[in-house]
Amino acid sequence: MGANPSWLEGSPLLGAVEIAVNRVVKDHPEAAEKLASLEGRSLQLDIRNAGIGMRMYVASGAIEVSLPPQPATQQNRPDARIEAGVGDLMRMAAGQSDAVSMIASDLRIEGNTDVAQQFQKLLQEAPIDWEGQLAKVVGDVPAYEISQIGKRLFGLAQHAAKSFFSDGTEYLRDESQDLAWPHEVKEFRENVETLRDDVARLEARIFQLKAKRA
Amino acid sequence: MTDAKQPQDQTTHFGFTQVPVNEKADRVREVFDSVAGKYDVMNDLMSMGIHRAWKQYAIDLAAPRAGEQALDLAAGTGDLTIAMSRLVKDQGRVVMSDINMEMLNQGKQRLLNKGIVGNVEFKQIDAQEIPFEDNTFDIVTIAFGLRNVTDKDKALREMNRVLRPGGRLLVLEFSKPVVPGLGPIYDQYSFKLLPLMGRLVANDEESYRYLAESIRMHPDQDTLKGMVEEAGFGRVQYYNLTGGIVALHRGYKF
Ligand SMILES: C[S@@+](CC[C@H](N)C(=O)[O-])C[C@H]1O[C@@H](n2cnc3c(N)ncnc32)[C@H](O)[C@@H]1O
Numbered sequence: 398m399g400a401n402p403s404w405l406e407g408s409p410l411l412g413a414v415e416i417a418v419n420r421v422v423k424d425h426p427e428a429a430e431k432l433a434s435l436e437g438r439s440l441q442l443d444i445r446n447a448g449i450g451m452r453m454y455v456a457s458g459a460i461e462v463s464l465p466p467q468p469a470t471q472q473n474r475p476d477a478r479i480e481a482g483v484g485d486l487m488r489m490a491a492g493q494s495d496a497v498s499m500i501a502s503d504l505r506i507e508g509n510t511d512v513a514q515q516f517q518k519l520l521q522e523a524p525i526d527w528e529g530q531l532a533k534v535v536g537d538v539p540a541y542e543i544s545q546i547g548k549r550l551f552g553l554a555q556h557a558a559k560s561f562f563s564d565g566t567e568y569l570r571d572e573s574q575d576l577a578w579p580h581e582v583k584e585f586r587e588n589v590e591t592l593r594d595d596v597a598r599l600e601a602r603i604f605q606l607k608a609k610r611a
Numbered sequence: 612m613t614d615a616k617q618p619q620d621q622t623t624h625f626g627f628t629q630v631p632v633n634e635k636a637d638r639v640r641e642v643f644d645s646v647a648g649k650y651d652v653m654n655d656l657m658s659m660g661i662h663r664a665w666k667q668y669a670i671d672l673a674a675p676r677a678g679e680q681a682l683d684l685a686a687g688t689g690d691l692t693i694a695m696s697r698l699v700k701d702q703g704r705v706v707m708s709d710i711n712m713e714m715l716n717q718g719k720q721r722l723l724n725k726g727i728v729g730n731v732e733f734k735q736i737d738a739q740e741i742p743f744e745d746n747t748f749d750i751v752t753i754a755f756g757l758r759n760v761t762d763k764d765k766a767l768r769e770m771n772r773v774l775r776p777g778g779r780l781l782v783l784e785f786s787k788p789v790v791p792g793l794g795p796i797y798d799q800y801s802f803k804l805l806p807l808m809g810r811l812v813a814n815d816e817e818s819y820r821y822l823a824e825s826i827r828m829h830p831d832q833d834t835l836k837g838m839v840e841e842a843g844f845g846r847v848q849y850y851n852l853t854g855g856i857v858a859l860h861r862g863y864k865f
Binding site for chain 2: 411461
């Protein structure tokens, strides 16, 4: 079930995510419209093997990000739950929603799939400035926490990439010749690399900012 | 400010010193009277300016919208009031309040100087007895004020009462550092540096020693979370800032 959230307890990053999403919603009518249709709805996003689980709840036209309630009960169940591997997130971040990535995906959706898809679209399409938002709260995010996140994502990115290329590609090539075009695989590999670099760059930038503040 | 129901011999902590409950309010007031003039300077020095980032984070998570009604308790010189008055716009309202008239006047003057008029009201309020009807506000804030309140549970219940269902409470307060190693450094800072700076800048070492002590006596993150829940709030969550030196608690009235 849900990832153990303990290391995110009290983390200012939860607030940073919330602030980032709401800022975009404020400035973009299309995003605001999407959010309005989700009024009163909740989604739980669990990132597999990363210990990251968060609950998003839409109230009064804004999103609220919190840790999943403990203990989970029938009453506090979210309308929908998305469980994703880091690989899925990378594909989502890279804007890939083609056949290859759909098949390679180990995304799991539970509950109201309509709600899940609306949330997914919102997070995927909204021009959210994650980096800028993170940089803003960075003075308040302890360095060890950032490095922990960096390491987790980095490690998982490597793992995801490896398992994708060793099992995934072969599976796709053997089973459905026409899906795994070499150039698509190459593109995906490049996306993984870009993301990995982004994480490293963000980490470096955060340390720089920390140092400046200290 | 005396509480008739409170037996005379009951004591409460004033920093680490036990004092009769009745006396605490007076002593808290004295402390803030004596530092009111230098408060802004001290505030910047004390937290090396980080308190601005903490307050901004609190405002971002309160996310006031145009037309909303907000109550800023223990507002001091009004940093949160100023930020919220801009966001609720002309059609909204912010009540800036403090138990201490001297502080409130300082804050009022500061707002007038900044040209903030129209949607802000000024009112002397004790957080333990809020003179508003039930379900009045969309937002209640208290920044660096709860630790000075004698009966925190009562104050939290009052905050819950005056909020509308769906309204949110934001408590910004010193808390327990969670970064390994920060604890001892912070102790040094709060016990030695704060009073020293108090003497240098505000000419009042005693007052700042009290501040340092009251910070230490304040409930930690989880305890305060429990208290906020106990007062009737739901979806209560806290955010550690600067390694837990400060924590922002947020809860919703159901
Ligand atoms: C450290 S100042 C905080 C000022 C401002 N909120 C800020 O963050 O800069 C604490 C304030 O709490 C006020 N205070 C103390 N006890 C109070 C009570 N019972 N009710 C309301 N305000 C109180 C003091 O007068 C003082 O102005």
